[in-house]
Amino acid sequence: xxxxxxSGNPRPPVPPIRIDFSAEDRRWITERIDEVLANGQLxxxxxxxxxxxxxxxxxxxxxxxxVSSGTSSLEIILRxxxxxxxxxxxxxxxxxxxxxxxxxxxxxxxxxxxxxxxMSTSPEEILxxxxxxxxxxxxxxxxxxxxxAMPAIAQLAKDKGLWLVEDAAHAxxxxxxxxxxxxxxIAGSFSFYPTKVMTSAxxxxxxxxxxxxAKEARIYRDQGKASFHQNLHVRLGSNxxxxxxxxxxxxxxxxxxxxxxxxxxxWAARYDAAFAANxxxxxxIAPPANCHANYYKYPVMLRDGVDRAAVKSWLRETHGxxxxxxxxxxxxxxxPALAHLAGPGLEQSQYLCARHICLPMFASMTAEEVDRxxxxxxxxxxxxxxx
Ligand SMILES: Cc1ncc(COP(=O)(O)O)c(C=O)c1O
Numbered sequence: 315x316x317x318x319x320x321s322g323n324p325r326p327p328v329p330p331i332r333i334d335f336s337a338e339d340r341r342w343i344t345e346r347i348d349e350v351l352a353n354g355q356l357x358x359x360x361x362x363x364x365x366x367x368x369x370x371x372x373x374x375x376x377x378x379x380x381v382s383s384g385t386s387s388l389e390i391i392l393r394x395x396x397x398x399x400x401x402x403x404x405x406x407x408x409x410x411x412x413x414x415x416x417x418x419x420x421x422x423x424x425x426x427x428x429x430x431x432x433m434s435t436s437p438e439e440i441l442x443x444x445x446x447x448x449x450x451x452x453x454x455x456x457x458x459x460x461x462x463a464m465p466a467i468a469q470l471a472k473d474k475g476l477w478l479v480e481d482a483a484h485a486x487x488x489x490x491x492x493x494x495x496x497x498x499x500i501a502g503s504f505s506f507y508p509t510k511v512m513t514s515a516x517x518x519x520x521x522x523x524x525x526x527x528a529k530e531a532r533i534y535r536d537q538g539k540a541s542f543h544q545n546l547h548v549r550l551g552s553n554x555x556x557x558x559x560x561x562x563x564x565x566x567x568x569x570x571x572x573x574x575x576x577x578x579x580x581w582a583a584r585y586d587a588a589f590a591a592n593x594x595x596x597x598x599i600a601p602p603a604n605c606h607a608n609y610y611k612y613p614v615m616l617r618d619g620v621d622r623a624a625v626k627s628w629l630r631e632t633h634g635x636x637x638x639x640x641x642x643x644x645x646x647x648x649x650p651a652l653a654h655l656a657g658p659g660l661e662q663s664q665y666l667c668a669r670h671i672c673l674p675m676f677a678s679m680t681a682e683e684v685d686r687x688x689x690x691x692x693x694x695x696x697x698x699x700x701x
Contacts, residue, residue, distance in 0.1 A: 330638035375521035384422030384505025387518035397421030434529035514564025617701035633690035
């Protein structure tokens, strides 16, 4: 819905996100897709290898393994780590795939609550939820925020003899004290779904410093085959390969990753400055000071009693400001398919999911778009909609 400024000219809406491939990017990509169509090297070829090498270099991991999705990257890691019949700690405030990957690999997810400050979990909560059958911990960097508890969580995992896996689907190029998301534990998993900070259309990436895990992951992603040239299936893998056209798109988008994150951080800083200077009735979920967040999302908490749906539709109808969907609208156990995971002590996750909204955020925003969002929020506050 277009909004109408004083001049009477309707303005295009401020979208929640925008996926950017420049004309030059598109030319680069189509030339290479044409090349692989011509030579027939359509999967597990040189572009996948280049994408892996670039991703490993940029994230500081020894190995990167390109796969078909963020969901398959999680399942591969969990199959390599052998979760069959074991408990795995998973946050309640995450995407379904974090938990379903555990289930698909034969394990049982045990839900952890979140800290409203960082949308992540804490060492104390891990200790509360540990069972004698727990084999590992999964951390999700919601909205691209790496909690400052990561070093303590990694140490706790070591002390307890558990592995730590990061679902870093939101956290490309996010880091804590310079250490990249995905590199705190045995392995990290990324998604390149189109709405992520960078995309390969569909795709995922496993990062690890563990040579054995990397070797096994390559076997699992290609139908559990001992090697590409050998039709001998030594593991129960699947078709989790990344095609060359996907790798070409991902390789190109990845070349802009740091710049796209710098752009997002610039828009986040503009929101931050406005919220620090004036009371909008909102409380941003700010990354810790030592976290270089990628601002996959810019979540803000609403005051208790504020009607989220009403605020979002008013911003859209009155000002043409379209907020993205929530990071997660409900914790996992409130979805019918995962209701059996419900348990006590998940109140913070429920509160977080129910009380936040995500403001428009994407690399190619303009200062004018950010200011339109802020003006719309100021108007909402003045009208009493934000409490
Ligand atoms: C936290 C999280 N984990 C896993 C996934 C799954 O990634 P994909 O959609 O690439 O399978 C997503 C993607 O939406 C996600 O946000």
